[in-house]
Amino acid sequence: MTALFIRDFRLALRAGGGALVGILFFLAVIAVVPFGVGPDLALLSRIGPAMLWIGALLAALLGLDRLFQADRDDGSLDLLVMAADRHMLGVTVLVKCFAHWTATVLPLVLAAPMLGLFMNMTPLAIGATALTLLVGTPAITLIGAVGAALAVSLPRGGLLVSVIVLPLTIPVLIFGVSAAYGATTESAPFLAPFLILAAITLFFAVIGPLAASAALKFSTD
């Protein structure tokens, strides 16, 4: 399993600068926001956490179709599915998701504080947003694994993955943003939405790999 993690991690980093493209997309989305809403610093700092979350969500969805596609192209996906009697396929999928998250989504979380400066956010808001992103983005990858596994046998699955995954990620976005706002405003609570966010991540850590492995089995037989 560690070997699989390291292999996937290396492949994701080397395959055409996967992580870098994600960060560039994230940067582009955040850079477009001031042009859309105007360079009003007070407004930008108010909508900052939400914009960071939306940008990170879109950037995380961008690379999802590659989660199983490359393995399917070179045939190693069939080997992984056939090895399911030695390791549970769900665990394999979980490890793959974790490697994918570390290689492509974790850099987004690390880049978020710098982009937060562009949005004129206070240090507290930046820290809270980065923390909620760290806890919440694994859920996006785990939900996305289901979509990626469903669309793996489609010729042009990339867009379909985003379409079928986006509705399911809405709860993650809601609680992530409300926790980030809870940290900065006095009236709103921080801990309750933050704990729900963590619960969503843990919940999909179970459901996501199971559903994805079921979909992978059906697509290969």
Place this chain on the structure above:
Amino acid sequence: MTDTAAQPTRLLDLANPTRFLSLAGTLLPWLAGLSALVLAAGLYMSVNAPDDYQQGMTVKIMFIHVPFAWLSMMCYTLMAASSVGTLVWRHPLADVSAKAAAPIGAAFTALALITGSLWGKPMWGTWWVWDARLTSVFVLFLMYLGIIALSRALDDPAKSARAAAVLTLVGFINIPIIKFSVDWWNTLHQPASVLRAGGSAIDPTLLRPLLVMALGFTLLFFTLHMMAMRNEIWRRRVIAMRRMAARRADEKGEEA
């Protein structure tokens, strides 16, 4: 024990598409006629229902909005049950049922959203608010569209049915969220008022037409669903026959 053993066999009897088609052929006229009758009665009762003391005439939107909203959730539950049938028992009619239900469910959800929006404008003063109930139903609508897109993306009906079934079951999380969203969050949409502990909060003069309309639309749903399933079976047979005809023509060409 015998009950649980008898249940799957009775379901398996229906697995034979020919038997299902003959059953659908006999049931459909009755079902269609009954739903037309009940809907006509429901509409008559709705028109004659008294105006609400606060909402006036607009309360009549409820008689079509609420049944559509109920059915949008029931249809998804039916699709989830069919998906379990597809994945666990590989029941050949289950994927036909799930595939046929998706467009009907999407249409009913869209109608619930539209009628709710028409009702919200005079009552709340706005077409749309992002409150929990409305947002979760909107998410349900998007899920329907995603399932429709996925179940038609693959050429092999069995493969796409299983993919759509996995997605349907994952998306089933949304149904309890819709049901309880009005209790969990403080929303603009009113909490459950028909089915609740301590009796219904709606006056019987308004409740009776609502229930008749709900029954009528449920019958309409099952009529449409059965028709769509019959169409889907026929479509698959036509495709299979075309393939056989093509193969036969090919063999004949080789002999000549």
